[in-house]
Amino acid sequence: MLETILCIDDDPITLMLCKMVIKKALFSNEIATAKNGEEAIKHFDNLKTNHSINKPQLIFLDLNMPVMNGWEFLERFITEEYSEYHDTKVIILSSTIDPQDLEKSKKYPMVIDFLSKPISKEMLEFLKNKI
């Protein structure tokens, strides 16, 4: 079981579903959430100063989000500024069907998988083995 994970998605129902499934599957103890890329970046900025918060071991990242989308988040996250979190793995969890998105995701070394929504127990079992 993982200690902490971060779910980034603009849809509250998706976030709710994530929490419920993750809890049920006993995938992680703690689940942090962010409504878009910018909130996620802020979360990491907080982590730098506030050491009482655990840093996430895994991120579930949606692509289509307002303010800062998944790609923009990855562009920021990959910079030196966040190098201390580069061991955090990223799973893209999206409803996209654009094949170019899959190709694009391969550019980022921390992205270890590209999965289609909805999140499910089976999916988490598969990830447990992969991590």
Added chain:
Amino acid sequence: MKNKTNQTTIIYILASIFLAIIYREVFSIVFPSNPSSFSLLNNILFILFSGIILRYVLYKNDIRNSEIYRKLKNTNNEIKESNEKYDIVSKATSDIIWDWKITEDTMTWNKGIESVFGYNQDQVGKTSEWWFDNIHPEDTIKMSIKLYSFIEQKTEKWQDQYRFKCADGSYKYVLDRGFILKDENGKSVRMIGAIQDITKQKEEEQRLKLLETVITHTKDSVIITKADLNDGKFPSIVYVNPAFSATSGYSSDEIIGKSPEVFISTNADLEEHQKLINAIKNKEECQIETLSYKKNKEAYWVNFNMLPVYDSEGELSHWVSIQRDITEDKKQEVEKEQLIKELTQNNKDLQQFSYITSHNLRAPLSNLTGLLNLIEDIPIENQELKEIIDGFNKSTHLLNDTINDLVKVIIIKDNPSIEKESLMLKDIFEDVFSQLDFLIGLHKPIILFNFEEISFLNTNKSYLESILLNLLTNSIKYKSENRKLKISIAAHDLGDSVILIFKDNGIGIDLERNKDKIFGLYQRFHDYPDSKGLGLYLVKSQVETMGGTISIESKVNIGTTFTLTFKNR
């Protein structure tokens, strides 16, 4: 001659002397008493004298006779020579000589009538009627009018062209020339003519006329110029056709002798212009597109083509230039490009739109399925709620399937060129069968393969697998209840293409009714609960994306055959 004269004279003298002696002897016997009345000497003198006169007369006569003889002989020789000459000419000439005695109306022909027109001497008529009968009906009237006005001496010379019928029924163009012989009263009595076969010249003339119509009637401008560069400029013009005048506004009088630079823009495209100059220098064919100016200074685009023309000695004699007005083409090309650009953009927008739409549909739908998955684990006491959630569940999954199918279509349509690899047919089928393990185990169809001709196929793995999966599941789904399902799959090598034939003995499809719909989207031909009308649409899309074609043959209750054709390379 002289000898004969002398001989005659001597014979006369001797005979006369002999007679004079005889006479004297007889006289002296009859009248012996009077011998003096007869003088032998006188008689002899007289005889000699008359002999000399005789000789002189004979001599004169001889001279006159020999003069006449000599003249006669000369005339004779001249006639003979002239006859010989006529024979030689008549034999040597390829012309047909005819001789018409007008008063008797008899006509004779030389050998040419056989060698040129193919008539045997016995086929040739003896009168002028035969001649006229063989003249082409369209030419007879004109020809006879001219001929008779000549015979009646209204014209000086006679020559005419007409068509004359050959023995085989075909006609030859001839040139006929004749002269006339008159009697002492000035009446025409005889006419002699020579016919020349000018069919070849006429045909050539007609051919040239025909060719000329091409130049005078074509819509393309044709210009002929001299061979050499004119002070580094284009050679001067010697001919322009009517199309050039019509397009450019220059009449041929205005433009002949001038250089094409009058109307060709030299600064529109320097590179193209130089290309043309170089081609003229190197005596090579050249084609450029350039701006040309009309007389009223209006510019238009032409496709300008220059061809060198050589004379019989192989020397460059002229340049023929053909110019086609391509202003409209150019305009259309620009329009076409604009249209393609717009369409491409439209297509891109639509594609993006479909991705976004499907994303936005899929996002809430995935939440619904996710939530329903969670409900599955929660026991529901209320029976009504259970039924409601059940219905909710089924509808959600159906919606999900539909959207996933549509997504598949979008992805196939978006991939106009896909990667192919050489794959073993056997391996592909093994993969497909392992995916259908359950269905095959359930229905146990008889499956026959024939991959003897070809074992490798250059194809896209996932597409071919999807195609075969669809076709196989269709065969199983729509099998006949009355007989065991039999599927045969064969591959044939056609050289540059490969065909896959996929045949079953299932319930078939009524093609009479459904021919146009068979590969359409959401077309269903049997009311089966799990039939969505997507399979064959996907199959066709995937086959076509790989550059192939698919066709179907089917008979209700007998079976269905699909023929897939793929390019081999």
